[in-house]
Amino acid sequence: MDSNGNVYNSNEGLLSHPTSYFDYLFSSNGIANTDANLEGVETCITASMNVDLTRAFSYEEMCIALKNMSPLKASGEGGLGVVFCQRFWHIVGKEVASYCIEVSNPGSMSQFRPISLCNILYKIVAKMLVNRFQSILYFCIDETQSVFVLGRLIFYNILAAYEILYFMSKRRLGKLGSFALKLDISKTYDRVE
Structure with a gap:
Protein backbone atom coordinates (compact mmCIF):
# COMPACT_ATOMS: atom_id res chain seq x y z
CA MET A 1 0.00 0.00 0.00
CA ASP A 2 1.35 3.44 -0.82
CA SER A 3 0.96 6.65 1.22
CA ASN A 4 -2.23 7.51 -0.70
CA GLY A 5 -3.89 4.20 0.23
CA ASN A 6 -3.52 2.59 -3.21
CA VAL A 7 -3.08 -1.19 -2.95
CA TYR A 8 -0.79 -3.03 -5.36
CA ASN A 9 -1.60 -6.69 -6.04
CA SER A 10 -0.21 -7.33 -9.51
CA ASN A 11 3.40 -8.28 -10.21
CA GLU A 12 3.82 -5.06 -12.18
CA GLY A 13 2.54 -2.96 -9.27
CA LEU A 14 4.65 -4.83 -6.74
CA LEU A 15 7.70 -4.04 -8.86
CA SER A 16 6.89 -0.43 -9.73
CA HIS A 17 5.79 0.78 -6.28
CA PRO A 18 9.06 -0.03 -4.44
CA THR A 19 11.03 1.45 -7.32
CA SER A 20 9.11 4.74 -7.23
CA TYR A 21 9.23 4.83 -3.42
CA PHE A 22 13.02 4.51 -3.29
CA ASP A 23 13.47 6.82 -6.29
CA TYR A 24 11.63 9.49 -4.32
CA LEU A 25 13.45 8.73 -1.06
CA PHE A 26 16.95 8.83 -2.55
CA SER A 27 16.54 11.56 -5.15
CA SER A 28 17.32 15.22 -4.76
CA ASN A 29 14.72 17.97 -4.90
CA GLY A 30 17.45 20.26 -6.16
CA ILE A 31 19.03 22.78 -3.85
CA ALA A 32 19.80 26.04 -5.61
CA ASN A 33 22.67 27.15 -3.38
CA THR A 34 24.40 24.45 -1.37
CA ASP A 35 27.05 26.88 -0.14
CA ALA A 36 24.45 28.57 2.09
CA ASN A 37 23.92 25.27 3.93
CA LEU A 38 27.59 25.09 4.86
CA GLU A 39 28.20 28.73 5.81
CA GLY A 40 28.17 28.10 9.57
CA VAL A 41 30.07 24.82 9.40
CA GLU A 42 33.74 25.06 10.17
CA THR A 43 36.16 22.94 8.18
CA CYS A 44 37.41 20.11 10.36
CA ILE A 45 39.51 18.10 7.89
CA THR A 46 42.90 19.65 7.36
CA ALA A 47 44.95 19.27 4.18
CA SER A 48 47.26 16.75 5.87
CA MET A 49 44.27 14.71 7.10
CA ASN A 50 42.86 14.70 3.57
CA VAL A 51 46.18 13.48 2.17
CA ASP A 52 46.15 10.64 4.72
CA LEU A 53 42.53 9.73 3.91
CA THR A 54 43.07 9.64 0.16
CA ILE A 141 31.77 14.94 15.39
CA ASP A 142 30.46 17.46 17.85
CA GLU A 143 30.67 16.48 21.52
CA THR A 144 26.86 16.61 21.76
CA GLN A 145 26.54 13.73 19.29
CA SER A 146 27.54 11.22 21.92
CA VAL A 147 26.34 8.13 20.07
CA PHE A 148 29.23 8.49 17.62
CA VAL A 149 31.94 8.90 20.24
CA LEU A 150 33.84 5.77 21.22
CA GLY A 151 32.92 4.67 24.73
CA ARG A 152 29.56 6.43 24.81
CA LEU A 153 26.22 4.75 24.31
CA ILE A 154 22.89 6.05 23.02
CA PHE A 155 21.47 4.80 26.32
CA TYR A 156 23.17 7.78 28.02
CA ASN A 157 20.90 10.11 26.05
CA ILE A 158 17.85 8.25 27.36
CA LEU A 159 19.11 8.61 30.94
CA ALA A 160 19.73 12.33 30.43
CA ALA A 161 16.23 12.83 28.97
CA TYR A 162 14.69 10.92 31.88
CA GLU A 163 16.56 13.05 34.43
CA ILE A 164 15.49 16.28 32.70
CA LEU A 165 11.84 15.23 32.58
CA TYR A 166 11.97 14.10 36.22
CA PHE A 167 13.40 17.50 37.23
CA MET A 168 10.69 19.28 35.26
CA SER A 169 7.90 17.24 36.85
CA LYS A 170 9.15 17.90 40.42
CA ARG A 171 9.88 21.61 39.99
CA ARG A 172 7.40 23.67 41.97
CA LEU A 173 9.06 27.09 42.46
CA GLY A 174 9.69 30.00 40.14
CA LYS A 175 7.68 31.94 37.58
CA LEU A 176 9.35 30.51 34.49
CA GLY A 177 8.03 27.19 33.30
CA SER A 178 9.82 24.32 31.66
CA PHE A 179 9.19 22.91 28.24
CA ALA A 180 10.17 19.70 26.48
CA LEU A 181 9.72 18.97 22.80
CA LYS A 182 9.97 15.54 21.23
CA LEU A 183 10.42 15.51 17.47
CA ASP A 184 9.90 12.42 15.34
CA ILE A 185 12.07 12.65 12.27
CA SER A 186 11.47 9.79 9.89
CA LYS A 187 14.81 8.23 9.02
CA THR A 188 16.61 11.46 8.24
CA TYR A 189 19.77 9.50 7.54
CA ASP A 190 18.01 7.86 4.56
CA ARG A 191 17.23 11.11 2.81
CA VAL A 192 19.46 12.87 0.33
CA GLU A 193 18.73 16.32 1.76
Missing part, protein backbone atom coordinates in the same frame (compact mmCIF):
# COMPACT_ATOMS: atom_id res chain seq x y z
CA ARG A 55 46.35 7.73 0.02
CA ALA A 56 46.38 4.21 -1.41
CA PHE A 57 45.72 1.35 0.98
CA SER A 58 48.65 -0.77 2.07
CA TYR A 59 49.06 -4.48 2.69
CA GLU A 60 49.63 -3.76 6.39
CA GLU A 61 46.32 -1.86 6.69
CA MET A 62 44.51 -4.79 5.13
CA CYS A 63 46.14 -7.26 7.54
CA ILE A 64 45.23 -5.09 10.54
CA ALA A 65 41.62 -4.84 9.33
CA LEU A 66 41.34 -8.59 8.91
CA LYS A 67 42.97 -9.29 12.27
CA ASN A 68 40.57 -6.91 14.06
CA MET A 69 37.45 -8.48 12.57
CA SER A 70 35.45 -10.92 14.67
CA PRO A 71 36.21 -14.39 13.27
CA LEU A 72 32.69 -15.81 13.44
CA LYS A 73 30.55 -12.70 13.06
CA ALA A 74 30.24 -12.26 9.30
CA SER A 75 29.94 -15.34 7.17
CA GLY A 76 30.70 -14.97 3.51
CA GLU A 77 29.64 -16.82 0.41
CA GLY A 78 29.36 -20.53 0.98
CA GLY A 79 29.45 -20.00 4.74
CA LEU A 80 33.15 -19.15 4.80
CA GLY A 81 33.66 -16.31 7.22
CA VAL A 82 36.47 -14.13 8.40
CA VAL A 83 37.86 -17.08 10.32
CA PHE A 84 38.64 -18.81 7.01
CA CYS A 85 40.76 -15.90 5.79
CA GLN A 86 42.44 -15.53 9.17
CA ARG A 87 43.24 -19.22 9.52
CA PHE A 88 44.37 -19.89 5.96
CA TRP A 89 46.07 -16.56 5.32
CA HIS A 90 49.24 -18.33 4.22
CA ILE A 91 47.23 -19.86 1.33
CA VAL A 92 44.68 -17.17 0.34
CA GLY A 93 46.44 -14.04 1.64
CA LYS A 94 48.07 -12.91 -1.59
CA GLU A 95 44.84 -13.09 -3.62
CA VAL A 96 42.71 -11.53 -0.87
CA ALA A 97 45.19 -8.70 -0.43
CA SER A 98 45.43 -7.94 -4.14
CA TYR A 99 41.62 -7.82 -4.41
CA CYS A 100 41.11 -5.65 -1.32
CA ILE A 101 43.86 -3.19 -2.13
CA GLU A 102 43.16 -2.91 -5.85
CA VAL A 103 39.35 -2.65 -5.81
CA SER A 104 38.22 -1.18 -9.10
CA ASN A 105 35.59 1.51 -9.45
CA PRO A 106 32.13 -0.06 -9.74
CA GLY A 107 30.55 0.58 -13.12
CA SER A 108 27.25 -1.31 -13.09
CA MET A 109 24.41 -1.89 -10.63
CA SER A 110 25.30 -5.58 -10.36
CA GLN A 111 28.46 -4.54 -8.48
CA PHE A 112 26.44 -3.00 -5.65
CA ARG A 113 24.91 -5.19 -2.96
CA PRO A 114 23.24 -4.61 0.41
CA ILE A 115 25.78 -5.03 3.19
CA SER A 116 24.08 -8.24 4.36
CA LEU A 117 24.87 -9.86 1.02
CA CYS A 118 28.45 -8.68 0.75
CA ASN A 119 31.13 -11.29 0.93
CA ILE A 120 34.16 -11.21 3.17
CA LEU A 121 36.28 -9.28 0.68
CA TYR A 122 33.85 -6.35 0.72
CA LYS A 123 33.71 -6.45 4.50
CA ILE A 124 37.50 -6.33 4.75
CA VAL A 125 37.52 -3.24 2.52
CA ALA A 126 34.80 -1.66 4.68
CA LYS A 127 36.85 -2.39 7.81
CA MET A 128 39.91 -0.78 6.19
CA LEU A 129 37.85 2.35 5.53
CA VAL A 130 36.53 2.39 9.09
CA ASN A 131 40.04 2.04 10.50
CA ARG A 132 41.27 4.93 8.39
CA PHE A 133 38.40 7.20 9.41
CA GLN A 134 38.75 6.43 13.12
CA SER A 135 41.86 8.57 13.43
CA ILE A 136 40.07 11.75 12.30
CA LEU A 137 36.44 11.06 13.24
CA TYR A 138 36.87 12.77 16.59
CA PHE A 139 37.49 16.08 14.81
CA CYS A 140 34.33 15.74 12.69
Whole structure:
Protein backbone atom coordinates (compact mmCIF):
# COMPACT_ATOMS: atom_id res chain seq x y z
CA MET A 1 0.00 0.00 0.00
CA ASP A 2 1.35 3.44 -0.82
CA SER A 3 0.96 6.65 1.22
CA ASN A 4 -2.23 7.51 -0.70
CA GLY A 5 -3.89 4.20 0.23
CA ASN A 6 -3.52 2.59 -3.21
CA VAL A 7 -3.08 -1.19 -2.95
CA TYR A 8 -0.79 -3.03 -5.36
CA ASN A 9 -1.60 -6.69 -6.04
CA SER A 10 -0.21 -7.33 -9.51
CA ASN A 11 3.40 -8.28 -10.21
CA GLU A 12 3.82 -5.06 -12.18
CA GLY A 13 2.54 -2.96 -9.27
CA LEU A 14 4.65 -4.83 -6.74
CA LEU A 15 7.70 -4.04 -8.86
CA SER A 16 6.89 -0.43 -9.73
CA HIS A 17 5.79 0.78 -6.28
CA PRO A 18 9.06 -0.03 -4.44
CA THR A 19 11.03 1.45 -7.32
CA SER A 20 9.11 4.74 -7.23
CA TYR A 21 9.23 4.83 -3.42
CA PHE A 22 13.02 4.51 -3.29
CA ASP A 23 13.47 6.82 -6.29
CA TYR A 24 11.63 9.49 -4.32
CA LEU A 25 13.45 8.73 -1.06
CA PHE A 26 16.95 8.83 -2.55
CA SER A 27 16.54 11.56 -5.15
CA SER A 28 17.32 15.22 -4.76
CA ASN A 29 14.72 17.97 -4.90
CA GLY A 30 17.45 20.26 -6.16
CA ILE A 31 19.03 22.78 -3.85
CA ALA A 32 19.80 26.04 -5.61
CA ASN A 33 22.67 27.15 -3.38
CA THR A 34 24.40 24.45 -1.37
CA ASP A 35 27.05 26.88 -0.14
CA ALA A 36 24.45 28.57 2.09
CA ASN A 37 23.92 25.27 3.93
CA LEU A 38 27.59 25.09 4.86
CA GLU A 39 28.20 28.73 5.81
CA GLY A 40 28.17 28.10 9.57
CA VAL A 41 30.07 24.82 9.40
CA GLU A 42 33.74 25.06 10.17
CA THR A 43 36.16 22.94 8.18
CA CYS A 44 37.41 20.11 10.36
CA ILE A 45 39.51 18.10 7.89
CA THR A 46 42.90 19.65 7.36
CA ALA A 47 44.95 19.27 4.18
CA SER A 48 47.26 16.75 5.87
CA MET A 49 44.27 14.71 7.10
CA ASN A 50 42.86 14.70 3.57
CA VAL A 51 46.18 13.48 2.17
CA ASP A 52 46.15 10.64 4.72
CA LEU A 53 42.53 9.73 3.91
CA THR A 54 43.07 9.64 0.16
CA ARG A 55 46.35 7.73 0.02
CA ALA A 56 46.38 4.21 -1.41
CA PHE A 57 45.72 1.35 0.98
CA SER A 58 48.65 -0.77 2.07
CA TYR A 59 49.06 -4.48 2.69
CA GLU A 60 49.63 -3.76 6.39
CA GLU A 61 46.32 -1.86 6.69
CA MET A 62 44.51 -4.79 5.13
CA CYS A 63 46.14 -7.26 7.54
CA ILE A 64 45.23 -5.09 10.54
CA ALA A 65 41.62 -4.84 9.33
CA LEU A 66 41.34 -8.59 8.91
CA LYS A 67 42.97 -9.29 12.27
CA ASN A 68 40.57 -6.91 14.06
CA MET A 69 37.45 -8.48 12.57
CA SER A 70 35.45 -10.92 14.67
CA PRO A 71 36.21 -14.39 13.27
CA LEU A 72 32.69 -15.81 13.44
CA LYS A 73 30.55 -12.70 13.06
CA ALA A 74 30.24 -12.26 9.30
CA SER A 75 29.94 -15.34 7.17
CA GLY A 76 30.70 -14.97 3.51
CA GLU A 77 29.64 -16.82 0.41
CA GLY A 78 29.36 -20.53 0.98
CA GLY A 79 29.45 -20.00 4.74
CA LEU A 80 33.15 -19.15 4.80
CA GLY A 81 33.66 -16.31 7.22
CA VAL A 82 36.47 -14.13 8.40
CA VAL A 83 37.86 -17.08 10.32
CA PHE A 84 38.64 -18.81 7.01
CA CYS A 85 40.76 -15.90 5.79
CA GLN A 86 42.44 -15.53 9.17
CA ARG A 87 43.24 -19.22 9.52
CA PHE A 88 44.37 -19.89 5.96
CA TRP A 89 46.07 -16.56 5.32
CA HIS A 90 49.24 -18.33 4.22
CA ILE A 91 47.23 -19.86 1.33
CA VAL A 92 44.68 -17.17 0.34
CA GLY A 93 46.44 -14.04 1.64
CA LYS A 94 48.07 -12.91 -1.59
CA GLU A 95 44.84 -13.09 -3.62
CA VAL A 96 42.71 -11.53 -0.87
CA ALA A 97 45.19 -8.70 -0.43
CA SER A 98 45.43 -7.94 -4.14
CA TYR A 99 41.62 -7.82 -4.41
CA CYS A 100 41.11 -5.65 -1.32
CA ILE A 101 43.86 -3.19 -2.13
CA GLU A 102 43.16 -2.91 -5.85
CA VAL A 103 39.35 -2.65 -5.81
CA SER A 104 38.22 -1.18 -9.10
CA ASN A 105 35.59 1.51 -9.45
CA PRO A 106 32.13 -0.06 -9.74
CA GLY A 107 30.55 0.58 -13.12
CA SER A 108 27.25 -1.31 -13.09
CA MET A 109 24.41 -1.89 -10.63
CA SER A 110 25.30 -5.58 -10.36
CA GLN A 111 28.46 -4.54 -8.48
CA PHE A 112 26.44 -3.00 -5.65
CA ARG A 113 24.91 -5.19 -2.96
CA PRO A 114 23.24 -4.61 0.41
CA ILE A 115 25.78 -5.03 3.19
CA SER A 116 24.08 -8.24 4.36
CA LEU A 117 24.87 -9.86 1.02
CA CYS A 118 28.45 -8.68 0.75
CA ASN A 119 31.13 -11.29 0.93
CA ILE A 120 34.16 -11.21 3.17
CA LEU A 121 36.28 -9.28 0.68
CA TYR A 122 33.85 -6.35 0.72
CA LYS A 123 33.71 -6.45 4.50
CA ILE A 124 37.50 -6.33 4.75
CA VAL A 125 37.52 -3.24 2.52
CA ALA A 126 34.80 -1.66 4.68
CA LYS A 127 36.85 -2.39 7.81
CA MET A 128 39.91 -0.78 6.19
CA LEU A 129 37.85 2.35 5.53
CA VAL A 130 36.53 2.39 9.09
CA ASN A 131 40.04 2.04 10.50
CA ARG A 132 41.27 4.93 8.39
CA PHE A 133 38.40 7.20 9.41
CA GLN A 134 38.75 6.43 13.12
CA SER A 135 41.86 8.57 13.43
CA ILE A 136 40.07 11.75 12.30
CA LEU A 137 36.44 11.06 13.24
CA TYR A 138 36.87 12.77 16.59
CA PHE A 139 37.49 16.08 14.81
CA CYS A 140 34.33 15.74 12.69
CA ILE A 141 31.77 14.94 15.39
CA ASP A 142 30.46 17.46 17.85
CA GLU A 143 30.67 16.48 21.52
CA THR A 144 26.86 16.61 21.76
CA GLN A 145 26.54 13.73 19.29
CA SER A 146 27.54 11.22 21.92
CA VAL A 147 26.34 8.13 20.07
CA PHE A 148 29.23 8.49 17.62
CA VAL A 149 31.94 8.90 20.24
CA LEU A 150 33.84 5.77 21.22
CA GLY A 151 32.92 4.67 24.73
CA ARG A 152 29.56 6.43 24.81
CA LEU A 153 26.22 4.75 24.31
CA ILE A 154 22.89 6.05 23.02
CA PHE A 155 21.47 4.80 26.32
CA TYR A 156 23.17 7.78 28.02
CA ASN A 157 20.90 10.11 26.05
CA ILE A 158 17.85 8.25 27.36
CA LEU A 159 19.11 8.61 30.94
CA ALA A 160 19.73 12.33 30.43
CA ALA A 161 16.23 12.83 28.97
CA TYR A 162 14.69 10.92 31.88
CA GLU A 163 16.56 13.05 34.43
CA ILE A 164 15.49 16.28 32.70
CA LEU A 165 11.84 15.23 32.58
CA TYR A 166 11.97 14.10 36.22
CA PHE A 167 13.40 17.50 37.23
CA MET A 168 10.69 19.28 35.26
CA SER A 169 7.90 17.24 36.85
CA LYS A 170 9.15 17.90 40.42
CA ARG A 171 9.88 21.61 39.99
CA ARG A 172 7.40 23.67 41.97
CA LEU A 173 9.06 27.09 42.46
CA GLY A 174 9.69 30.00 40.14
CA LYS A 175 7.68 31.94 37.58
CA LEU A 176 9.35 30.51 34.49
CA GLY A 177 8.03 27.19 33.30
CA SER A 178 9.82 24.32 31.66
CA PHE A 179 9.19 22.91 28.24
CA ALA A 180 10.17 19.70 26.48
CA LEU A 181 9.72 18.97 22.80
CA LYS A 182 9.97 15.54 21.23
CA LEU A 183 10.42 15.51 17.47
CA ASP A 184 9.90 12.42 15.34
CA ILE A 185 12.07 12.65 12.27
CA SER A 186 11.47 9.79 9.89
CA LYS A 187 14.81 8.23 9.02
CA THR A 188 16.61 11.46 8.24
CA TYR A 189 19.77 9.50 7.54
CA ASP A 190 18.01 7.86 4.56
CA ARG A 191 17.23 11.11 2.81
CA VAL A 192 19.46 12.87 0.33
CA GLU A 193 18.73 16.32 1.76
